[in-house]
Structure formats: C-alpha cells, structure tokens
Amino acid sequence: MRRILPPLTLVLLLAAVPAWAQQPDRFDHVEHAKVFPSCTACHAGAVDPAAALLPSGLGCVNCHDGTVERRVYWRAPEPEANNLRFTHDEHRRRVASGAGADSTLACQACHIPTGSAWMTVEPAVLPQCLTCHGVQTVHLAAPDTACATCHLPLVEATALSTTDVKAFPVPPSHEAADFMTGGGHGNLANAGTGPTTYLVAPSCATCHAQEFCITCHVNAPETPTIQALARDPRSLAIPVKLEEPASHTQTGFQVTHGKEARKSTAACQTCHTQESCVACHIAPPKPVTTLYASGPDRGAGAQVERSRPASHQADFSAIHAPVATSNQQSCQGCHVRPQCLDCHRVTPDRTPQYHPQTFLERHPAAAYARETNCSDCHNPGSFCQTCHVQSGLGSPQRALQAGYHDAFPGFLLNHGQAARQSLESCTSCHVERDCLTCHSALYGRGFNPHGPGFDAERLKGKNPQMCTVCHGRGIPTAK
Amino acid sequence: MRLRAAALTGLALALAAGTASAQGYQLRVSGGIQAVSFRGYSADSIRVDSVVTGPNGSLETPSGYAVACTSGLPYCNYWVPGPIRHSTPGMAQAALTMWGLGVPGLRVQVNGYAASDFGSEATWPGVNPNYQLIEGYAEYAAPAWTAIAGRKIVTGRLGTYSFDGGQLTGRLASAGLSVSGYVGAGLAIGTNLPYSSEDLTPQEEYLPSQSPIVAGVYGSWISPHAELTAEYRREVDQTTDYFGSERVAGSATLRPFGAWSLVGGAVYDIASGLWGSADAALRFATPKVGVVAGYRRYAPFYELWTVWGAFSPVPYNAIYGSLSVQVTKRLQLRVRGESYQFESADAETPLVSIEDAGHRVSGGGTYQISNAWQAQLGYQNEFGPGAASSGWDGSVTFAPTGKYSIMAYGSSLSRPLEYRWDQSVVMLYGVQASVVARENVTVAFTMARYDENRERPDAASFEWDQVRFGAKVIMTFSSADRLPLPKAISNRPAGY
Structure with a gap:
C-alpha cells in the first residue's frame, strides 16, 4: 500500500490541476464597491430587456490586465433553475403602472438589505420583497395567494x-x-x-x-x-407517506370501526378502497359498497392486513360470548359462520376441537359436576344416551336392578343427594319412568322428589301437563 | 313435516340457482372418516342360591364377579365387561356463504352434512339421520336493520338454540344499540332435529309431538368501554299452548382501563322462579400476562315438558382463577384452578357419604424451541362428586412452514368413579399431521393408540387397547383472492 500511495497522489494532483486552472474567478461585489457607482453598467438587462442581465466579463481586463491588477478569468454563471414568475422588465413595468411612472424604485430596494453598505448585494432580499408586496409573515408562511405573485405553479x-x-x-x-x-x-x-x-x-x-x-x-x-x-x-x-390516523390506533378500533364507517364513509373514502375492506371482510357489509374500487388515477390507499384484535388473547375463546353476541357484525368481519358452528353445533366428526384429545376418556369427571354446560352443544338423548346405551348403561327394564353403583351397596335408597347434585349425569343413562317407578304419586311409591326452591304453583301455572305425569288430574295445590 | 321438507327442498333449489349467479361466495367442503372402538359393560344376573362369598367377604358369582342382591328378590345382579364395539363414522360437510346475488346486502348461508357409520357394531352419535341441515338462511342486511329467514342458530347466555323461522335485527349505530327478535319452530336442544325425531329418544323418553314455538328478544348496547346485553326467550308447546320454558338473562362487559375488564352475567328462569347459571370475572390481560379471578354458579336447566325439573336439581357455586405468563419470548406458563361447592340438596343419605364439593386444577407450559419446533406439557387434576381424574399430557410439534406440521403426543389419565368400583387408567400416544396440499386444500390425519386398564377388585376388571385413526380433507373455494382465515379459536389443532 505504501508503494502505491505516492504515485497515486501524484496522478490525482496532475488530473486536478487542469480542472482547477479552468475554474472562473469569483466576482466580489463588496471588493468592487468603489469601482462601480451604478448597477446597470454591468447589469443592463435589468432595464433593457434586449440586453444581457449579466456582463460578459470582457470588461474585467480594463483593470485586470496583468499589470495593474492580476489577470482574471471570469465568465457569467449559468442562470440557476427556479420557479420564479419574475422578470426585471415586467417587474419594472408593473411598478411603474402601480406606483407611477416617476417611481424611483431602484435596484438596491430588492438586492441590498436595508441599512447595508453599497454593493452588499444579494440575489433578492426576501423580507423586502414580502414587505413591498404587503406580506406580513416570513417567506414560507406567506398566505397561499401570495406565492403565485412571485412563483410559477410547479x-x-x-x-x-x-x-x-x-x-x-x-x-x-x-x-x-x-x-x-x-x-x-x-x-x-x-x-x-x-x-x-x-x-x-x-x-x-x-x-x-x-x-x-x-x-x-x-x-x-x-x-x-x-x-x-x-x-x-x-x-x-417530494416524499410522502400515508400515515395511520390517531383514531385507528385506539384500543378497540377494529371492533368499532364499522360504526364510524357507517356514520361517515366520506372519511374512509379518502384513504381506503373497497380492497381495504375485503382484505378482512368475507362478505362485505353495505358501507363497503360506498367506497371506491381501486383503479387508474386513484391512489392505492391504505394497505390493510388482517391481524388479531388486541382482545383476542390466548383465552379469548373462553370469554368471547358477550362480545360475540352483542356485536356479531364485528365478528363477521373476519369470521365466517361455519367457524362458530364448528364448536357450537357438533357434528359426527368429533375430532378434537373444543375438547382436548383425551376428553372422551375423562369426560365423567367433567360431566358429573358440569365443567361447562354439556347440553348447550350436546343433546342428552341423541348424544349421551346413544353412546351409553350401546355401552350397556341404558336403564330401561333395569331401573331397580342393583349393581351398577356398586361402590355404595345402599346407593339406591340413598341416591337423593347425588341425584340432585348431578341430575344431568343421571339422565344420560336413566329416563323419566325409571325414577317415576318410586317417585310418582299415581302409580309409584309416592316418594316426593320436590326439593329446595320448588315452586309448585308457579310451575303449574306455566305447564300443568308436567304435574299430571305424577299427579294425574288431581294436582294438589299449595293451599 | 311435509311443510318442513318442502321448505328445505325449496331452499336447496334456491341455493343451487343462487350459486350460479352469485358474484361472491366462499365454500368450505370437508370430508373425513374415523375408526374408533369403545367398550362398556353388560348386565347379568344370577340366582341368589348360586352366589358365593369371596375371599374378602363380599358376595360374588362363582367366576368372581361382585354381585348386588336386593332383599326379597330371587336373583342378584352383576356387570361383566361388555363387547368391544367398533365404529367407523364418516362425514362430508359443506358450508357455503354467498353474496352479490343482485341485491346489495343479500347473503345466503348454508351449512349441512351427510354422515354414516360404516361399521356394523355400533352407531356413532349424530349419524342419524344421515343428512342434517345445521343452518340455511337468507339474510338481508341494511345499515340499520337485518332480516333473516330460514334455519338459524342463535347463541347467547341462554344457550345455543336452533329454530326454523325468521329474525329481525334493528341497529342504531350512532348509539351502539341493537335489538333483535326472532320467532319460529324450535329444534331440540343441541341438535339440528325437531322434537318429533325418533333419534332424540333412544330410550323412548317422552318429548313433545310437535316442535314448540320459540320467540326471543335480544338487545345490546356497546361502547368502547362497555357492552351490555339482555336476552329473553320462551318456548310454547304447540299442542297444549303450555310453556316449555321462559327465561331471561343479562350480561355485561366493562373495560374501565386498557388491560382490565369485568365480565359477568346471570340467567333467571321465569318459569320456575329460580336463578340459573351466573358468573362474574375480573380479568387483566396484556400480551405477557393474563390474570383472571372469578365466581360462577352452575344451575341445570330443564324444559317443562320433562319432569326432571321437579326433582329439584341444585346448583353449585365456584370460585376460580387463572394465570398465564409469557416468561420469556419462547416460554409461556399457565395455571388454572377452580373450587366448587354444591348448595344443600336437602336429601337425607344416612347410609352413604356423597361428595358435595370438588376442585379442578390444571397447569402447563409451552416452549418454542425454535421457529419450527414447539413443546408442550400439561397436568390436570379434577376431583368432585361422581368422578375424578388426573393426568399428564405432552406434545412435540414440528412445523417448519405454515404448510405442514406433524405432532407427536402422549398422555396419561387416571379416572376413578365415586359410585362404582371402577378406576380407568389410560395411556395414550399418537401422531397427527396436517399438510396444506394446495392453497385451498388441507389434508390431516391422526393415529393414536389407547391402552386402557379398568381396575376393579373383582373379575370385572379388564384391560384392552385400541388404535384410533382419522383422516380429513378440507377444501376452501372462494370467489375472492384472500388470505386464509384466521383460526376462530387459536388453541385448536389444525385439521385434527
């Protein structure tokens, strides 16, 4: 590396010298303040549209001849691209028409800051432009119509x-x-x-x-x-990025946005196409139809990706009922009906879904003291009894046959507490007539089955037919 | 029944025609078959004079089966292990949603299945009748109201309920209010069948000869910080005009602060004048920590065309809590516990001691070994009146991409009964896999071996094992090119 650096440096210097030699000298107005009493001597174009605004540089040799002053190389710079509406001639004419032909508006009014020395020029002293034009603010805070005074549209x-x-x-x-x-x-x-x-x-x-x-x-x-x-x-x-409004980041927005959308689809139309909605909504709700479909000359708008709402945490399935029942339209945004029914209406396809793999084996413990309400999804007859009967647990014709509940030899005579605690489990094997063998007032042994909270009069008022099963037409009254 | 059949046929024809012209639809078709065995007991009897006394002093048959004798009867009863019954249920299900039927806001939902048990030794629950319509309705939704006609399932605190009829919902979106009313012919609880179906009464239990008329109202108010709902439902027996049920329920969810919520509600049975099930829970949920502490009351519900309600089933009251913690980015731990106590049954049982309280506890963890590997371990213990159970379960899942996964799992279970000498010990180990064969086709299968030991102190004890097998194909067709739907319930295994 050390061997390469010196020759490399030399090569770079040799290459740079011709380029440096070609750089024009700068013209410093302040240094020439005592030489030039007039602006238009060099900038004739400011008053004569036919003349050039900048000098050619040929006049520099009058002084910079190599004897009086060092020789210089100067040439007029290329005009910078801008969006100005301004020309000196037009501006002068307008000043003349507005302020009068005898207006004495001079070059320094725009090009020399107020109070500064002669020849301390600037391309344009913006505050002075604004002041003249009656603008009371800084440049970029000017009223919208003021811009067009000086600037062209893009x-x-x-x-x-x-x-x-x-x-x-x-x-x-x-x-x-x-x-x-x-x-x-x-x-x-x-x-x-x-x-x-x-x-x-x-x-x-x-x-x-x-x-x-x-x-x-x-x-x-x-x-x-x-x-x-x-x-x-x-x-x-000019870079620009569509930003999410603050309202969209609030908790629950995914749930409540439908309400807002129905109130004012115009607000949604600004950033959302119909495609935003159907990214999640399976069957689009009506407000979606008021949005525009994506197309040419129309912004792509917000790009929506489906995501889990914050409320849908790991145990959400256990508590989703109040939310799902109070705002089903919100659920339908992402979920199709069959997903609900997979759990809420069981089919013969009893692969593990709501219940875990071994639930069939452990279901007696969960069912005896209802871990959940089994009969919300399972019919006690077609579901529980169908299996239990085939497993030899059906009760007809064996109501008084002792033996199955063999852990307690006297269970039949002492089943009251167990029955009232787990009656739904009893009915998964037993049918009504099993119990009425003893508990019917008509043809049984007359054992009263009614227990805590039994309101005979109220139930009789709602459905006396139930009473006649055991009492026949002679339903007793509480009085 | 003819009217119902005609309605269903008409609906099917309308759907067939609608499918052809619908601009949008989503159709999920699934088919699966399983091979399952189960084994129960067979009852038998023996003359009293043939009973012998066993080594421990109990009465037995000469072959060693414990017998139960009733004083005065000439014979004694006993139970022997029943035959092994093989069942091979197969099912095909189709769930269709259609929209764009020429009327903005009109949508049609159909969900039904065909099922059969290809085995001859048993009947798998739910395969009779072979064709069942779960739901089938047309829905017209305007911004302020929705009308539905057909077979519909409504869900809520009063339970899941099916009916053939109509539902009208009105909404005042600016106020967050919604009121819905429905009326129709009710279907049997937990099924897609009318009460007159023979399949509901395998033991010839009494049921109404006609479907009851059901009517209900559901109202809700939602806001960013609260949801309140109220429900009312009644069933009336068409033949007698007597009530089958009349209940009302209320629910509330309050979210005073971001991570805190209070959820609760209760059911009141107007017909019996008794409070039904109720619950209240305080929840704290953040992405890393979830805590729940709550109370719940469970009370059985019986319609008035059965006499079961007259037997005064008693409710239980429970307190429960759960905690889940995302300990690290890869490890999540969770624990749950519940303790419950039955209310007084007001029944004398001087000769036997029956449990009247119980508990349920479970705990476990999930460790994300890498992006592709996940391990899970859990333990559950349950003790209460009638039965108890405890056991471990664990699994290791390999899912390198979203397209396929394979899981090996195992569990152990011990399940003693309270009223019968029977402690079942089950060891289970198996594999399940799912493959997204194409963008809209998922194939899944599972195979598991069950080793079961029914432990008893007599000859009725037995051991047996079985291999369960299942295969399933799920196909989704849609008019729109959309992302796959998120799982409704995240902890469900895919496919199987």
Missing part, C-alpha cells in the same frame, strides 16, 4: 429538475400536528382566499401536482381540489 416551472423539487423547503404549516388530517391540509388546499377564488390554493400548486395527491388519496378523481391541480410526475419527488 407544472409551469419546467426548468426545475426532480432534484430541485425534492429540495423544496417545507413550510411551517406542514409541521402542524393535524396537517395530515382532512381538517389540516385539506382545509388549506380548499381555502381560496384572497381577491380571486381558486379551486385549489395556489400555494399548493407551487410545489405539488396531482400525482403527489394521488399517492395517498383514493378519492382523487372525485376531489375537485385535486383535480384542479395539473399533472406533473416531478411532484412525486
């Missing part, structure tokens, strides 16, 4: 490259917290203030064109403000 500023557009300064209004909401930039764009009514604020058109708005706006074709802008692909040089 689409007419053809000299600007995409790099120039990308380098546009950001006005302070764009930094406001609510600028990206409809009430922010939307209101500003709609504000046709000033002497003329505009479809879109000229301040917007100064930097932006339709393509920029379409980056986000799905409703661009239906928005007059956006349509009032001309098309110019250079406007895409």
Whole structure:
C-alpha cells in the first residue's frame, strides 16, 4: 500500500490541476464597491430587456490586465433553475403602472438589505420583497395567494429538475400536528382566499401536482381540489407517506370501526378502497359498497392486513360470548359462520376441537359436576344416551336392578343427594319412568322428589301437563 | 313435516340457482372418516342360591364377579365387561356463504352434512339421520336493520338454540344499540332435529309431538368501554299452548382501563322462579400476562315438558382463577384452578357419604424451541362428586412452514368413579399431521393408540387397547383472492 500511495497522489494532483486552472474567478461585489457607482453598467438587462442581465466579463481586463491588477478569468454563471414568475422588465413595468411612472424604485430596494453598505448585494432580499408586496409573515408562511405573485405553479416551472423539487423547503404549516388530517391540509388546499377564488390554493400548486395527491388519496378523481391541480410526475419527488390516523390506533378500533364507517364513509373514502375492506371482510357489509374500487388515477390507499384484535388473547375463546353476541357484525368481519358452528353445533366428526384429545376418556369427571354446560352443544338423548346405551348403561327394564353403583351397596335408597347434585349425569343413562317407578304419586311409591326452591304453583301455572305425569288430574295445590 | 321438507327442498333449489349467479361466495367442503372402538359393560344376573362369598367377604358369582342382591328378590345382579364395539363414522360437510346475488346486502348461508357409520357394531352419535341441515338462511342486511329467514342458530347466555323461522335485527349505530327478535319452530336442544325425531329418544323418553314455538328478544348496547346485553326467550308447546320454558338473562362487559375488564352475567328462569347459571370475572390481560379471578354458579336447566325439573336439581357455586405468563419470548406458563361447592340438596343419605364439593386444577407450559419446533406439557387434576381424574399430557410439534406440521403426543389419565368400583387408567400416544396440499386444500390425519386398564377388585376388571385413526380433507373455494382465515379459536389443532 505504501508503494502505491505516492504515485497515486501524484496522478490525482496532475488530473486536478487542469480542472482547477479552468475554474472562473469569483466576482466580489463588496471588493468592487468603489469601482462601480451604478448597477446597470454591468447589469443592463435589468432595464433593457434586449440586453444581457449579466456582463460578459470582457470588461474585467480594463483593470485586470496583468499589470495593474492580476489577470482574471471570469465568465457569467449559468442562470440557476427556479420557479420564479419574475422578470426585471415586467417587474419594472408593473411598478411603474402601480406606483407611477416617476417611481424611483431602484435596484438596491430588492438586492441590498436595508441599512447595508453599497454593493452588499444579494440575489433578492426576501423580507423586502414580502414587505413591498404587503406580506406580513416570513417567506414560507406567506398566505397561499401570495406565492403565485412571485412563483410559477410547479407544472409551469419546467426548468426545475426532480432534484430541485425534492429540495423544496417545507413550510411551517406542514409541521402542524393535524396537517395530515382532512381538517389540516385539506382545509388549506380548499381555502381560496384572497381577491380571486381558486379551486385549489395556489400555494399548493407551487410545489405539488396531482400525482403527489394521488399517492395517498383514493378519492382523487372525485376531489375537485385535486383535480384542479395539473399533472406533473416531478411532484412525486417530494416524499410522502400515508400515515395511520390517531383514531385507528385506539384500543378497540377494529371492533368499532364499522360504526364510524357507517356514520361517515366520506372519511374512509379518502384513504381506503373497497380492497381495504375485503382484505378482512368475507362478505362485505353495505358501507363497503360506498367506497371506491381501486383503479387508474386513484391512489392505492391504505394497505390493510388482517391481524388479531388486541382482545383476542390466548383465552379469548373462553370469554368471547358477550362480545360475540352483542356485536356479531364485528365478528363477521373476519369470521365466517361455519367457524362458530364448528364448536357450537357438533357434528359426527368429533375430532378434537373444543375438547382436548383425551376428553372422551375423562369426560365423567367433567360431566358429573358440569365443567361447562354439556347440553348447550350436546343433546342428552341423541348424544349421551346413544353412546351409553350401546355401552350397556341404558336403564330401561333395569331401573331397580342393583349393581351398577356398586361402590355404595345402599346407593339406591340413598341416591337423593347425588341425584340432585348431578341430575344431568343421571339422565344420560336413566329416563323419566325409571325414577317415576318410586317417585310418582299415581302409580309409584309416592316418594316426593320436590326439593329446595320448588315452586309448585308457579310451575303449574306455566305447564300443568308436567304435574299430571305424577299427579294425574288431581294436582294438589299449595293451599 | 311435509311443510318442513318442502321448505328445505325449496331452499336447496334456491341455493343451487343462487350459486350460479352469485358474484361472491366462499365454500368450505370437508370430508373425513374415523375408526374408533369403545367398550362398556353388560348386565347379568344370577340366582341368589348360586352366589358365593369371596375371599374378602363380599358376595360374588362363582367366576368372581361382585354381585348386588336386593332383599326379597330371587336373583342378584352383576356387570361383566361388555363387547368391544367398533365404529367407523364418516362425514362430508359443506358450508357455503354467498353474496352479490343482485341485491346489495343479500347473503345466503348454508351449512349441512351427510354422515354414516360404516361399521356394523355400533352407531356413532349424530349419524342419524344421515343428512342434517345445521343452518340455511337468507339474510338481508341494511345499515340499520337485518332480516333473516330460514334455519338459524342463535347463541347467547341462554344457550345455543336452533329454530326454523325468521329474525329481525334493528341497529342504531350512532348509539351502539341493537335489538333483535326472532320467532319460529324450535329444534331440540343441541341438535339440528325437531322434537318429533325418533333419534332424540333412544330410550323412548317422552318429548313433545310437535316442535314448540320459540320467540326471543335480544338487545345490546356497546361502547368502547362497555357492552351490555339482555336476552329473553320462551318456548310454547304447540299442542297444549303450555310453556316449555321462559327465561331471561343479562350480561355485561366493562373495560374501565386498557388491560382490565369485568365480565359477568346471570340467567333467571321465569318459569320456575329460580336463578340459573351466573358468573362474574375480573380479568387483566396484556400480551405477557393474563390474570383472571372469578365466581360462577352452575344451575341445570330443564324444559317443562320433562319432569326432571321437579326433582329439584341444585346448583353449585365456584370460585376460580387463572394465570398465564409469557416468561420469556419462547416460554409461556399457565395455571388454572377452580373450587366448587354444591348448595344443600336437602336429601337425607344416612347410609352413604356423597361428595358435595370438588376442585379442578390444571397447569402447563409451552416452549418454542425454535421457529419450527414447539413443546408442550400439561397436568390436570379434577376431583368432585361422581368422578375424578388426573393426568399428564405432552406434545412435540414440528412445523417448519405454515404448510405442514406433524405432532407427536402422549398422555396419561387416571379416572376413578365415586359410585362404582371402577378406576380407568389410560395411556395414550399418537401422531397427527396436517399438510396444506394446495392453497385451498388441507389434508390431516391422526393415529393414536389407547391402552386402557379398568381396575376393579373383582373379575370385572379388564384391560384392552385400541388404535384410533382419522383422516380429513378440507377444501376452501372462494370467489375472492384472500388470505386464509384466521383460526376462530387459536388453541385448536389444525385439521385434527
């Protein structure tokens, strides 16, 4: 490496010297303050449209001849691309027509800061431009109509490259917290203030064109403000990103967004196409039809990906009932009906779903003291008894046959507590007539089955037929 | 019945025509078959004078089966191990949702299945009748109201209920209010069958000869921090005009702060004048920690065309709690416990001691070994009146992509009964796998071996084993190119 560096440095220097030698000298106005008493001597174009605004540099040799002063190489710089509407001739004529032909507005009014020495020139002293034009704010905070006084709309500023557009300064209004909401930039764009009514604020058109708005706006074709802008692909040089509104990040938004959408689909239309909705909604609800389908000249809008709502944590299946029953439309956004029925209406396909793998083996413990309500999903007759009968546990004709409950020899005579605690388990093998063998007042042994909380009068009022099973037509009354 | 058949046929024809013209649909078709065995008991009897006294002083048959004799009867009863019954149920199910039928807001839902048991030794529950319509209805939804006609299942605190009829729902979205009413012919609880179906009464239990008229109202109010619901449902026997049931329920979910919620509700049985099931739970849920502490009351419910309610079943009251913690990015631990106590049964049982309280505890963990490997281990213990159980379960899953997974699992279970000498000990080990064969086709199968030991102190003790097999294909067809649906319940295994 050490052997390479010296020759490499020499080569670079040799290459740089010719380039450096060709660089024109700078012209320093202040250094020449005592030489030039007039601006138009060099800048004749400021008063004569036919003349060049910048000198050719040939006059420099009058002094810089190599004897009096060192020889210089100066040439007029290439004019910088800009979006100014301004020309000296037009400006002069307008001043003359407005302020009078005898107006004494001189070059220094725009090019030398007030109070500064002669020849301390600047391309343009912006505060002085604004003051003259009656603008009371800083440059980038000027009212929207004021921009067009000096600046061309982007689409007419053809000299600007995409790099120039990308380098546009950001006005302070764009930094406001609510600028990206409809009430922010939307209101500003709609504000046709000033002497003329505009479809879109000229301040917007100064930097932006339709393509920029379409980056986000799905409703661009239906928005007059956006349509009032001309098309110019250079406007895409200004980066913009569709941001999620604060409301969308609030807890429960996934659940409640339908309500908001029904209230005002116009708000949704700005950023969402129908495709946003059908990313999740299987069968789109009606508000979706009011949104625009994606298409040409329309922004792609928000890209929606289906995700689990925050409420759907690991144990959500255990507590989903109140939410699901109170707001089924919300569930239907992501879930199809068969998913609910997979658990809520069992089929012969009894593969492990709601219950774990070994539940069939351990179900007696869960069923005796109802871990959950079995009969909410299983019919005691067609489900429980069908299996139990085939397993030899059916009770008909064996009601008084002792033996199955053999852990307690006297179980038959002492089953009352067990029966009242686990009656649903009893009925998975036994039928009514098993029990009525003893408990019927008509043809049984007359053992009273009624226990705590039994309100005979109330039940008789609702369905006396139930009473007649044991009491016949002579249903006793509480009185 | 003819009317019902005609309605169903008409609906089927309308659906067939609708499918052809519908602009949007989603159809899930699944088919599966299982091979399962089960074994119970057979009752037998022996003359009293043939009974012998066993080594421990109990009465037995000469072959060693414990007998129970009733004083005064000439014979004694006993139970021997029953035959092994093989069952091979197969089922094909179709669930269709259609929209875009020319009327915005109109949608049709159909869900039904055909099933049969290909074995000859047993009848698998649910295969009779062979064709069953779970749901089939047309729905028209406008922003402020929804109308439904057909077979519908309604769910809520009053339970899942099927009916053939209509439902009308009105909504005031700006206020979060919704009110729904329905009326129709009720189907038997937990089934897709009318009460007149013979398949509901394998032991010829009495049921109404006609479907009851069911009517209900459901109201709800939702807001970002609360949900309140109220339900009312009544069933009326068409032949007698007497009530089959009349109940009302209320539920509330309150979310005062982000991670906290209070969920609860209760059922009141207007017909019997008794409170039904109820619960209340305080929940704290964050992505890393979930805590639940609650109370619940379980009370059985019987319709009034049975006499079971007259036997005064008693409720139990329980307190429970659970905790789940995401200890690390890979490890999650969870534990749950419940303790319950039956209310007084007001029944004298001087000769036997019956449990009137119980508990359930379970715990476990899941460890994500890598993106492809996951291990799970759990333990559960349950003790209460009638039966108890305890056991371990564990599994290792390999799922390198979302397209296929294979899981090996095993568990042990001990299940003693309270009223009968019977302690079943089961060892289970098996594999299950699922493959997304194509974008809309999933194939799953499972195979497991069950080793069961029925331990008893007499000759009725037996050991047996079986291999269970299942295979299933799920196909989804849709008019739209969409992502697969998220699982409704996350802890369900895929396919099987």
